[in-house]
Amino acid sequence: MEKFTTHTGIGVPLRQSNVDTDQIIPAVYLKRITRTGFEDALFAAWRKDPAFILNQEPFSAGSVLVAGPDFGTGSSREHAVWALKDYGFKTVLSSRFADIFRGNSGKQGLLAAELAQDDIELIWKELENAPGTPVTVDLVSKTVQCGNLVAPFEIDDYTRWRLLEGLDDIGLTLKHEEDITAFEATRPVFKPLTLPAKLS
């Protein structure tokens, strides 16, 4: 995973709550078996509308998405994170993220930064009044800067550490393989195995 320390880019105000993962990437794009190349799928339905924010300059070149509360609700599809990243987004700011989306972001190096809704509103206003205003998201100091505003954001320490170091989760876990093996030895015999298959 790529390291994330700080990022500065064009902020995109997405004034909408409950942006669910079916909007971020419709199911029809989930049939692909690759992990990259999802940029065309991001917000595919909304992007057909010329008035959609990503169809306007300079927002089409945005890399900091500033969204309403409850971003990423719905399905567990990690494709939502891949699509945001493939399009060029490095970070999403919101006052509330769905749990699974937040987890998926952390695994893929997309920073999901949780800000107070009041600060989100101020950033929206700044970006709408002065389109193209750069937004700086600093993971070291856990702050967002946009125009004159400097706002703190929340992220759990473990995810922050992994993002800062760019660490691979599986590699970290496999350091504890002996613990896993020891735990497996205590598994009750009544717990089911899928193999050999038993059928009705």
Next chain:
Amino acid sequence: MAKTLAEKVWDAHVVRKGDGEGANAQPDLLYIDLHLVHEVTSPQAFEGLRLAGRQLRRPDLTIATEDHNTPTLDIDKPIADLTSRTQIQTLRNNCQEFGVRLHSLGDAEQGIVHVVGPQLGLTQPGMTVVCGDSHTSTHGAFGALAMGIGTSEVEHVMATQTLSLKPFKTMAINVEGTLRPGVSAKDIILAVIAKIGTGGGQGYVLEYRGSAIRALSMEARMTICNMSIEAGARAGMVAPDQTTYDYMYGRPHAPQGAEWDAAVEYWNTLLTDEDATFDVEVDLDADTLEPFVTWGTNPGQGVSLSSKVPSPEDFGDENAKAAAERALSYMGLAAGTPMKEIRVDTVFLGSCTNSRMEDLRAAADIIRGRQKDPNVRMLVVPGSARVRLEAEAEGLDKVFTDFGAEWRFAGCSMCLGMNPDQLEPGERCASTSNRNFEGRQGKGGRTHLVSPVVAAATAVRGTLSSPSDLEPAQDSAAFRIDAA
């Protein structure tokens, strides 16, 4: 220390406690008892294993089925959509290569992954169950800690049979009282979501408790736990009891003999301790609950079927007001319209929420001896090939086809329209599925989430309807309720 059900299951699976305390605590490493796999969220995970030269740690705790992409017609022919066909073929190749048990299209155990697990007896109380699908919460109905995970986590479980997770907070959903006729588990969960909101459960495990929950069958409990994610909670649970054990006993992978006794003894210890405390408690009155239906484009935008489409002005919060305006525009609805005057084009009975035997029986009881509204098409999609076979053995297929509905093969189908079962732009659907998001059932499609009996009554009248709105038919449950 007194513990809740969720905390007991969590603690029993900690391989390694995370270092640190409180907000600075690192995640715990939790052992995973059962990993369910399907074609959509697994290809990139298998590829990740291959690239890293890693093995699948426990094929004997892993099972796969094909469900999201599979057609519900002509299943003996090659899948027409090439990308769908490739994705299914990729799953078959991966399962072969890594030694994973797979129930393919055409197999008697194929079906929606969350119907297949419980049906085979693989889902049991006190287990940790994961799947790359957010409706994995379904399995919580057995008192398992079950949650949806992303593809990176799928790969992590494949490689290590564990997950790194931070402990959840706990929320009790207390549902006391007795449901009235025509009101079902689906109405309970839709009412819960409307009450706490689509983000209300974020960071929590929900435990559904109270007399109304205890009175529910296993399949009804699965309907409720299934939609925990629509309230923002990754997992929802119901404590195991005799209803659970009766459902499980004799299933292919349920323990037998002395192992069964040992298992029951353990399962009985899983109940939330009397003096345990939840971080949050929410109460819902079952006695006064009415059939529920959504009017908007998220599952929290729901009302009683007997009420009217709300106005954006009804919402105090500016974001909720804007969301309501947008939803009404997408749904093509005017504020103040009685819900029961809304005409639908399609009725979908299916999905991991409501596609089990009881759901099919409940709907069949409403429509038996009736004809569907001629302007409505109705799709009935059993949750699994096994459910389809059982339903046919009871003659339910005949009830549906006599009524004018289409009797299809098993899969996720129109819940998310990854296969050809989709709504046309502007088409309106009463659906027993779980998400009314924009475009979920097909681009431009409009979804109203309902229970199976409301779906059935709606198919009869052509407008959103509850069973009590139907004229008595000689052979129907509505007639028997009225006559009683």
